[in-house]
Amino acid sequence: MQLKRLAQFTVRKLIRLVLLLIAVSLFSFVLVSLSPVDPINAYVGAEMLQIGPEQRQLIAERWGLDQPMITRFWLWLQQLGSGNLGTSMIFNQPVGTVIANRFQVSLQMLAIAWLLSGLLGLGLGVLAGAYEGRWIDRTIRFYAYILASSPTFWMALLLLIIFSVTLKLTPICCAAPPGVLATDVTLGQRIHHLILPAVTLSIIGVASIALHTRQKLIEVLNSDYVLFARAQGETLWGIIRHHGLRNILLPAITLQFASLSELFGGAVLAEQVFAYPGLGEATVQAALRSDVPLLVGIVFFSALFVYIGNTIADLTYQIIDPRIRIGGL
């Protein structure tokens, strides 16, 4: 019974994933193809004047840009079937390789931001919820509302001004010091360059998690079972430790996995501001220079990434909540 339900769940999720990926790739393919940016102009750049129409024609033929859009999409889909995501026009490398390289750089930043925002958000949310209406709650809420309504790039610029320009504590850009060979970069240097983008992302992420956690904890603290726990002589922190955390953890974990999409979106902006050569920065490049294969590849990949996050969020309920796990509700 259990196994059958899990199998059904997986099959349903997989079908949805395939449909989602088809839709996502179709839309991004069409949108980028229709964008006013001419990929050849974007590729040639400043040397545009030195190139004749014959050479332009050659480039267009090499990239298949002379074919109609529907043919190109069909060819792309066929290649995808054999695992080939195509070649990036701006990096002149297979899209798969570009994404893999760039994602590796982004991954550390995303992971740090994700953990940091989750833990901080949970902590602040619990604190605010426990002292509902008191000054500490108001301070945390004020902070969260401000963060939630400030744009990521603005936050990034602000941190850059404070920590890199004024205090000179962190580097102004990039993932490594300029002029150093990639093989010579030390771990310390890498972390040094990583801190600010990761912190930017996490303090933005903290807001929504803190507010959600606070709300959930208040709900739990007003429940009948907490009233009974108080009647048993539990103190406020005893209640939070034994009943509060247990009951807010599930929604918190779900939210945490579901927040992967926001994190990914935030990374695009943060990486741009910090010139951090991650996947987000590559996305901007691909869009600005109409690199259709790379952009579609990234969109494809990020959809997969976010979808997996959401699926894990769904699964945690099935696995952790005893009412669903045992009760089969």
Next chain:
Amino acid sequence: MLSVENFSVTFTMYDRGLVQKQLTVITDLDLEVRAGEVVAVVGSSGSGKSLLAHAVLGILPANAETSGRILFQGEPLSAARCQALRGRAIALIPQSIGYLDPLMTVGAQVCRVGQLNGLAKPAAKLVMLETFKRYNLASEVQHLYPFQLSGGMARRVLVAMAVVGQAELVIADEPTPGLHPDVVTETLNHLRELASEGKGVMLITHDIEAALQIADRVAVFYAGTTVEIAAASDFANGKLRHPYTQALWRALPQHDFIPVAGD
């Protein structure tokens, strides 16, 4: 053991906009519970019975204000004393399984009561198993979650939770609604048993029939105060004084079955 004198509970709340409203829910209430005795507090739903229980336990909401006195074992029940005693000397048996943490196993929750009573974890577990045995609960029940309990099991678990601690006063808040008659009788017998052991039992219910089965005295609650405190035998002997009590008695199906007029 417990005596409530001249006790009132008033809520301050916002009526419309910023206009504050005072709502008195319990007025000038007097009640006494002695050791070894079951006192039933009977009244219709919404008459403030549960609030009385919460007041004795000191777990009223923050916007409630109280006046009058509550004495426990001869001494006033101040906020600090209340906090020290609740769950230890005074225990609550709640209305339903909804008062248990839905994500915690029953055993862990019963153990927790033991721990709050100052027992170490292994000792608390032993006491829990003993109590389970006393109430005819298989030891496997400790691994179940609240939603897995049947109605009867749930009642026994809730009574067991009150017994794990060494409470002297047990307050049962509507322990019998919506239950099979056999389970009702069983639960009531458990309460009677506790009284026979020398504990004071306060049974809060709207079911006058159930109350009469085990209570020594019945306090009839109407509109936030006790209109009459009568010995259980007075009901059958026709010695009831207050018209509301008489109306309640007559409303029972086995008597005249005349409905009580609405408030």
